[in-house]
Amino acid sequence: GDSVTQMEGPVTLSEEAFLTINCTYTATGYPSLFWYVQYPGEGLQLLLKATKADDKGSNKGFEATYRKETTSFHLEKGSVQVSDSAVYFCALSNTGFQKLVFGTGTRLLVSP
Amino acid sequence: DAGVIQSPRHEVTEMGQEVTLRCKPISGHDYLFWYRQTMMRGLELLIYFNNNVPIDDSGMPEDRFSAKMPNASFSTLKIQPSEPRDSAVYFCASSLNNDYEQYFGPGTRLTVT
Numbered sequence: 001g002d003s004v005t006q007m008e009g010p011v012t013l014s015e016e017a018f019l020t021i022n023c024t025y026t027a028t029g030y031p032s033l034f035w036y037v038q039y040p041g042e043g044l045q046l047l048l049k050a051t052k053a054d055d056k057g058s059n060k061g062f063e064a065t066y067r068k069e070t071t072s073f074h075l076e077k078g079s080v081q082v083s084d085s086a087v088y089f090c091a092l093s094n095t096g097f098q099k100l101v102f103g104t105g106t107r108l109l110v111s112p
Numbered sequence: 113d114a115g116v117i118q119s120p121r122h123e124v125t126e127m128g129q130e131v132t133l134r135c136k137p138i139s140g141h142d143y144l145f146w147y148r149q150t151m152m153r154g155l156e157l158l159i160y161f162n163n164n165v166p167i168d169d170s171g172m173p174e175d176r177f178s179a180k181m182p183n184a185s186f187s188t189l190k191i192q193p194s195e196p197r198d199s200a201v202y203f204c205a206s207s208l209n210n211d212y213e214q215y216f217g218p219g220t221r222l223t224v225t
Contacts, residue, residue: 099145
């Protein structure tokens with residue numbers, strides 16, 4: 001079945017450092033890919049998405065490129081802030097299926 | 113838009129009691145999802161509905177759990193009887209057909225003692 005694998009956390013960075021959170025997927029067909037973010041005490045919210053190969057999703061300084069050849073969707077940000085501290089979830093939805101398959105989440109801790 | 117609304121935000125109950133969690137999806141959305149989040153198991157999809165009809169309940173852990181959606185603007189997740197291992201944060205989410213973005217509510221933190 002479809003699955004998503006994320007790097008384990010926590011990822012601990014200093015403010016203004018470069019961030020990469022790895023995500024790879026296994027799916028039949030042509031899934032859409034997502035990054036969701038969960039701030040402490042809140043529900044998940046969509047950060048960015050890409051619906052086909054080579055698409056780049058971006059939002060709030062975060063970027064991820066849909067790489068079909070490596071089945072990856074790594075999340076990057078050039079300069080993190082303390083306010084970026086949260087749990088980040090990679091997810092996919094496959095064609096014709098409304099439900100999302102989530103990774104296990106990666107906690108990011110950014111210190112001043 | 114008010115977003116997805118869940119109530120209560122926190123629930124503390126004793127083992128054996130019935131618990132009912134409530135969700136109001138975003139108006140116009142035709143999919144509704146119930147998730148459970150714990151440290152041990154992460155985020156799990158319990159059940160989801162399309163146009164008020166349950167589509168996939170394979171994630172419901174056991175018969176003690178049941179979910180209903182009597183109309184397009186309301187859903188409940190019931191646990192009867194509750195057990196300490198049901199302690200978790202329960203999220204409701206909704207989405208629009210053919211738009212795979214799901215909008216999550218703030219969650220209900222359930223503690224069963």
